[in-house]
Amino acid sequence: MDFSKLQATSKITDEWSYPLVDAGRSGLLQVSPDHKLYWEEYGSPDGEPLMFLHGGPGGACAPVMSRYFDPARYRVILFDQRGCGKSEPTVASAGPKIALANNTTDHLVTDINALREALGIKGKMHVFGGSWGSTLALVYAIRYPENVASLILRGIFLGTREDLLYMYQGNAAVFDKTPYALTEPGSYVTYPDEWKTFVELIPPAERGDMMAAYKAIFDMTPQTEAERARQLKAALAWSVWEGTISNMIPDTADSGKFGEADFALCFAQIEAHFFANQLFLEPDYIVRNVGKLVGIPMHIVHGRFDQVCPLPQASRLVAALAEHGAAPATFVMTNAGHSAMERETALALTAIMDGLPRV
Structure with a gap:
């Protein structure tokens, strides 16, 4: 169809x-x-x-x-x-x-x-x-x-902080055991499949603070191609999550600028920088x-x-x-x-x- x-x-x-x-x-x-x-x-x-x-x-x-x-x-x-x-x-x-x-x-x-x-x-x-x-x-x-x-x-x-937790934290802390649990309010309730992609990039032990876990990846200075690839993957996950949930009816076939590497690196890392410092x-x-x-x-x-x-x-x-x-x-x-x-x-x-x- x-x-x-x-x-x-x-x-x-x-x-x-x-x-x-x-x-x-x-x-x-x-x-x-x-x-x-x-x-x-x-x-x-x-x-x-x-x-x-x-x-x-x-x-x-x-x-x-x-x-x-x-x-x-x-x-x-x-x-x-x-x-x-x-x-x-x-x-x-x-x-x-x-x-x-x-x-x-x-x-x-x-x-x-x-x-x-x-x-x-x-x-x-x-x-x-x-x-x-x-x-x-x-x-x-x-x-x-x-x-x-x-x-x-x-x-x-x-x-x-409450506004940010709604979008970035949700049920992440219990996701590995009960991925469909409605334990906290959050954007994930409306976009469960996209949330899965965003959450699973972070290891379960680090999901108690998703914003901090992502920022740790952004803050590292990559020394290898694997580390550069991991940082870019995290930036794209962050960027595409927000870009997708910005639309009441997401275009799942095209993430637009949110899926472009340069935009995602800027967008994700600047947001994480501001959010970690309470704007x-x-x-x-x-x-x-x-x-x-x-x-x-x-x-x-x-x-x-x-x-x-x-x-x-x-x-x-x-x-x-x-x-x-x-x-x-x-x-x-x-x-x-x-x-x-x-x-x-x-x-x-x-x-x-x-x-x-x-x-």
Whole structure:
């Protein structure tokens, strides 16, 4: 039987409002002695500035991410965060010791302001982020509310230990004895076959802390081809696990960029680096500082079936805002998973951008 069309039913195809075009400008910005950021600009050079923050941490931008925005209205800045994409150096090109040096949330927030200054953005700008990009957008807005005209957020990620355990730990500790036991909440409940592949790369004795076990593999300096192969296999397993469960209907025949070696090495090792350090944030940083966001219009789109960043994270943020008398301007729950490319989520984000008051 051919089930190949099922996955296509959830992804946006020809429903985009705006065409895919080449960037108007691009460049590399030196933000530290070790790091250069790759950036691209789309839309109107005189339009309302919009900073796009990609996910991960460790993901990258792609031209399709400019299609949520009216090119006649917005000046859209896409950039790859430190260590990934077309920024320099990357984990894949230089290794983690170099690419992960001076690579923390504080550095990424500082980079946003450096990019603003280099591109001559003055006053307020829209800040658009999904998944880890929503985390970074919220942190940036907490620290620099005077620079933010609006927050447009997809797939809220608050980054607590509980949020990470849901995705990476699940029932791993008992998997070798009872692989189908529903002992803990987790993404594995919805994706058991993909979970099996992710878990079984780690020996049973090390499955009590899956994130630590994977990070130990990423942190080693390979001395042999076998060790290099093991490290790459682990990076691919980590990357493909997240890429697969990002879609409500996964494309099991094509893992896309998540199955590409260079992307996987960057994505997996940067994520493990940030997660091992609690995202370089104080515990529950966003919720505890949510009062600083009062006055910034916030628009939230979250897939009801998101298994990377489950919906209660968005609900918790909304509840925290309500305690300060500041309900979001928009809170849309779509019949979708995590990916920004699922039809309902993409259409909702585009509609929000089309309907924002002009600044």
